[in-house]
Amino acid sequence: MITISPLCIHMNKAQTYTEQELVARIKDEGSRKEAVVQLYQHTKDNILRFVLKYGGKNEDRDELMNEGFLVLIKSVEADKFQFQAQLSTYYIGICRRIWLNWRKKDTAEAGRHNPITEQTEASLFVGSIQDDIEKEERLHILDGCLDELGERGKELLIMSREDPPIPWPKIAEMLAFSSHQTAKNAAQRFMKRVSDCVQAKLAA
Amino acid sequence: MNHTENILAYLREELSEAEKLDFEQQLQADPALAAELSSQQQSWQLLGELPARARQKAEIGSWIAEASAAEPAARIRRFSPVSRYISIAAAIILLAALGYLFLPKTATTESLYADYYQPYTYSQTMGAGDSTDSLFQQGVRLFKEEKFDLAIRELQLIASDATIYADACMLIGAAYMQQKMYASAIPYFQQASISPSLADQAHWYQAWAHLMAGEKAEAKELLQKTAASQGYKHQEAADLLRKLD
Numbered sequence: 001m002i003t004i005s006p007l008c009i010h011m012n013k014a015q016t017y018t019e020q021e022l023v024a025r026i027k028d029e030g031s032r033k034e035a036v037v038q039l040y041q042h043t044k045d046n047i048l049r050f051v052l053k054y055g056g057k058n059e060d061r062d063e064l065m066n067e068g069f070l071v072l073i074k075s076v077e078a079d080k081f082q083f084q085a086q087l088s089t090y091y092i093g094i095c096r097r098i099w100l101n102w103r104k105k106d107t108a109e110a111g112r113h114n115p116i117t118e119q120t121e122a123s124l125f126v127g128s129i130q131d132d133i134e135k136e137e138r139l140h141i142l143d144g145c146l147d148e149l150g151e152r153g154k155e156l157l158i159m160s161r162e163d164p165p166i167p168w169p170k171i172a173e174m175l176a177f178s179s180h181q182t183a184k185n186a187a188q189r190f191m192k193r194v195s196d197c198v199q200a201k202l203a204a
Numbered sequence: 205m206n207h208t209e210n211i212l213a214y215l216r217e218e219l220s221e222a223e224k225l226d227f228e229q230q231l232q233a234d235p236a237l238a239a240e241l242s243s244q245q246q247s248w249q250l251l252g253e254l255p256a257r258a259r260q261k262a263e264i265g266s267w268i269a270e271a272s273a274a275e276p277a278a279r280i281r282r283f284s285p286v287s288r289y290i291s292i293a294a295a296i297i298l299l300a301a302l303g304y305l306f307l308p309k310t311a312t313t314e315s316l317y318a319d320y321y322q323p324y325t326y327s328q329t330m331g332a333g334d335s336t337d338s339l340f341q342q343g344v345r346l347f348k349e350e351k352f353d354l355a356i357r358e359l360q361l362i363a364s365d366a367t368i369y370a371d372a373c374m375l376i377g378a379a380y381m382q383q384k385m386y387a388s389a390i391p392y393f394q395q396a397s398i399s400p401s402l403a404d405q406a407h408w409y410q411a412w413a414h415l416m417a418g419e420k421a422e423a424k425e426l427l428q429k430t431a432a433s434q435g436y437k438h439q440e441a442a443d444l445l446r447k448l449d
Contacts, residue, residue: 036264037271044272062268069264070257135250139257142250150360161251165216182339186361188212192240193364195247 022087026076036069042088047095055103064102068095071136075129094133101137138198145197153190160187211241215248313415316447320440321412324378324405326371340368343375352379370399374406381409386417404436411441424448 017025017038025035047068048061056064071094075081081090146154152175159171168180177183210227213219219227231238326344343359346352356379359372366372377392393410397403411426427448430441 033267036267040268040271062265062272066261066264066268070261073260138246139250139253142247143254143258146254150357152357153360157251158255160212160216161248163252165218178338178342184212188209189361191212191215191244191247192208194251195240195244198247198250199243 019083019087023076023081023083026073026087032073039069039072039088039091040065043092043095046092050092050096051099054099056099064095064099067098067136067140071098071129071132074132074136080129080132094129097130097133098136101133138202141198141201142194145194145201148197149190149193153186156183156187157190157194160191208237208240211244214241215245316444317412317416320444323382324374324409326375326378340366340372343372347375347379350382352382355379370396370402374402374409377406377409377413381413381416384416386413389413390417404430404433404438407433408437408441420448 017035022035022038025031044061044065047065048058051061051064052058068091072081072091075094081087084090085093146157149157156171156175159166159174166174168184171177171187172180172183175183177186210219210223214224214227231241326347339358339361343355343362346355346358356376359376359379362369362372373392374396377389377396380386380389380392390410390413393406393413397406397410399406407426407430411423411430414420414423414426424445427441427445430436431438431445
């Protein structure tokens with residue numbers, strides 16, 4: 001006789017949270033995963049359609065959604081989301097804005113054709129969500145510029161930025177530089193390169 | 205120490221009171237220095253947030269990957285008109301690929317590689333100099349000892365305005381080639397080709413990087429330049445072009 005474990009039945013049942021539950025879970029690190037997964041499931045097709053329509057590829061969607069969640073979490077934690085729309089609509093708006101930032105050249109056209117109009121969207125983003133999106137964009141650019149330095153250069157700058165500061169001799173030892181002065185000189189050069197790279201990409 | 209070099213020490217709050225005062229006076233007198241500080245300060249502040257962001261991003265990325273993998277069938281629910289065109293195009297590509305398989309071939313990339321490719325060797329000697337030169341010399345030493353990953357790490361520390369930057373790029377590209385990391389080699393050969401004395405060599409090796417990465421059109425374009433240059437490997441480039449056609 002075949003028996004079905006009650007555990008299996010429980011696992012197949014998809015839990016759906018209310019808006020309030022979703023927000024509470026986004027705020028709580030311990031249960032955030034379920035809320036993120038639910039939002040992902042509810043919005044991924046919509047976001048994929050948008051990405052494909054405006055010059056992206058299938059694989060761009062998850063990267064965009066990941067960045068979108070970083071902004072959403074900050075926004076919800078700071079109580080900028082006031083149930084002025086469904087959380088999923090709010091999240092799609094965030095992703096859309098990030099995507100438009102990534103593809104600035106297509107901004108005007110995307111703005112004309114997107115089902116969520118600028119006006120509707122503006123009403124969603126009370127508070128300074130745009131600042132969060134722009135900050136996330138700067139972090140995204142900085143991350144890319146650091147990658148251009150190579151692994152060791154990236155590690156060097158991140159290590160030199162630790163708070164409280166790690167002494168240069170320790171950094172030199174950890175990253176196998178011949179002396180603390182070499183490490184310091186390299187960090188100065190890298191800091192200049194990264195900063196120039198960020199400014200250039202922001203201005204592009 | 206010049207004042208630009210003080211920026212990092214200022215940001216890390218390593219300057220003594222007297223040095224800090226002196227630096228701040230310089231900032232008031234030198235708008236370019238103040239602008240440089242402002243630019244680096246913005247990146248510095250963001251840099252502090254990056255590790256926590258990277259951890260959170262990786263965590264969310266793993267949740268997304270998990271959720272995405274759990275629903276493989278969700279992506280192929282309906283056939284829109286666009287999907288139909290894509291299917292037709294895919295079928296044409298498949299037929300073309302099958303046709304290609306049964307056509308007689310001139311030479312494979314691997315056989316051409318065995319016949320024509322020789323790893324880059326660095327023979328130029330550099331004079332002893334500042335710390336940048338010593339980084340370069342250490343990079344060359346590691347390259348010659350075939351410690352390619354270490355050579356790459358060392359040479360990547362060389363500033364883009366250093367006189368030996370193009371040579372460093374050439375060596376990094378060559379080191380990536382030795383590690384069969386062809387896509388990583390390409391941008392370094394591109395950088396090296398900016399130097400007139402290295403352009404021919406850089407084009408030749410960049411062509412090989414494209415070829416090994418399966419980018420035949422890009423490889424041919426560079427080989428045409430090499431063949432036309434009458435310089436380094438121009439004869440081999442012309443032969444190779446004939447065999448690739």
